[in-house]
Amino acid sequence: MEFNLEYLVRENIKNLAPYSTARHEFSGDASVMLDANENAIGSPVALTINELQEQLNRYPDPVQTKLKQRISAIKGLPVENIFTGNGSDEAIDVLIRIFCEPGFDNIITLPPTYGMYGVAAAINNIKVKEVPLNAGFQMDIQAIADAVDEYTKIIFICSPNNPSGNSINRQDIEVILNNFDGIVVVDEAYINYARQKTLSLQLADHPNLVVLQTLSKAWGLAALRLGLAFAGKEIIQLMNNVKYPYNINIATQELALQGLQNIEQVNAWIRDCIEQRNWLENELNQLPYTQKVYPSDANFLLVKMTDANNIFKYLQQKGIIVRNRSSVPGCEDCLRITVGTENENRILIDTLKAYTA
Numbered sequence: 001m002e003f004n005l006e007y008l009v010r011e012n013i014k015n016l017a018p019y020s021t022a023r024h025e026f027s028g029d030a031s032v033m034l035d036a037n038e039n040a041i042g043s044p045v046a047l048t049i050n051e052l053q054e055q056l057n058r059y060p061d062p063v064q065t066k067l068k069q070r071i072s073a074i075k076g077l078p079v080e081n082i083f084t085g086n087g088s089d090e091a092i093d094v095l096i097r098i099f100c101e102p103g104f105d106n107i108i109t110l111p112p113t114y115g116m117y118g119v120a121a122a123i124n125n126i127k128v129k130e131v132p133l134n135a136g137f138q139m140d141i142q143a144i145a146d147a148v149d150e151y152t153k154i155i156f157i158c159s160p161n162n163p164s165g166n167s168i169n170r171q172d173i174e175v176i177l178n179n180f181d182g183i184v185v186v187d188e189a190y191i192n193y194a195r196q197k198t199l200s201l202q203l204a205d206h207p208n209l210v211v212l213q214t215l216s217k218a219w220g221l222a223a224l225r226l227g228l229a230f231a232g233k234e235i236i237q238l239m240n241n242v243k244y245p246y247n248i249n250i251a252t253q254e255l256a257l258q259g260l261q262n263i264e265q266v267n268a269w270i271r272d273c274i275e276q277r278n279w280l281e282n283e284l285n286q287l288p289y290t291q292k293v294y295p296s297d298a299n300f301l302l303v304k305m306t307d308a309n310n311i312f313k314y315l316q317q318k319g320i321i322v323r324n325r326s327s328v329p330g331c332e333d334c335l336r337i338t339v340g341t342e343n344e345n346r347i348l349i350d351t352l353k354a355y356t357a
């Protein structure tokens with residue numbers, strides 16, 4: 001009998017468009033990486049591998065007790081309201097697997113938005129209904145209401161939104177929470193840079209609310225892949241039931257614990273980033289081919305430019321990686337630029353000033 005891989009693969013996996021980063025699309029050496037919205041300044045940990053050697057032969061704590069206790073103290077939430085995952089992507093996938101029946105149910109996303117909501121749904125054979133944000137990158141409440149049907153289980157709201165950078169109107173989120181009987185996931189990956197306060201402190205008022213956060217951005221721990229979810233204890237228990245038994249390795253747990261001790265350092269970096277964001281916005285606005293720099297509550301800027309595709313290629317040739325969002329509906333002719341260090345931002349601006357169409 002002849003082995004036929006094509007026959008064995010699920011149809012939705014055959015048709016899957018995988019998540020792609022700017023670094024998937026770049027080959028060569030980059031000197032300035034402003035594509036992934038990392039904390040460009042650094043990481044608040046200094047733990048060496050020698051400090052972990054005595055623990056490496058043992059499985060890690062499967063429920064991350066010490067880590068959650070520290071997160072609880074920082075966030076002002078009980079441990080039973082906290083889920084820790086291998087990046088926020090694990091929480092997204094787990095929520096879809098818990099609440100959505102493959103082949104029947106659907107989720108709603110609000111493009112332009114974070115691509116992993118759709119990718120996780122596609123992997124799980126869940127239909128995605130896209131309700132685009134309006135011209136100001138805010139929700140169309142009526143359009144969302146019209147899109148909801150009996151099979152809609154989750155609405156994903158990214159606030160501050162990626163790639164536009166703006167916070168979603170809080171009153172509009174409250175309307176969705178109060179009028180949708182499914183799960184509302186509010187992804188706050190960039191909340192540390194925003195003027196708005198986190199919705200996680202309103203869990204008691206909204207049993208259908210799940211708030212996602214991460215240590216990959218302001219906390220400068222992107223390499224650890226540690227995501228957070230906050231929800232009612234019943235939802236958190238379901239997430240813990242579905243996740244892999246030892247989903248957070250010992251190195252991540254120990255390094256994250258050390259990083260979470262340095263709140264003052266992280267807050268100082270946040271202030272520096274916002275200051276650099278304002279400087280970068282001002283400089284970008286003075287370039288002759290900049291059409292618009294969108295207001296941002298995140299650590300990046302969405303910039304509409306004449307000749308955006310060629311500018312993107314030009315920057316790549318100079319060893320500077322940004323994110324080209326020109327093919328994303330609502331972001332035509334736009335580059336998403338992470339706020340880097342002061343030196344990186346100056347290199348970017350100097351390079352852009354030298355560009356000629």
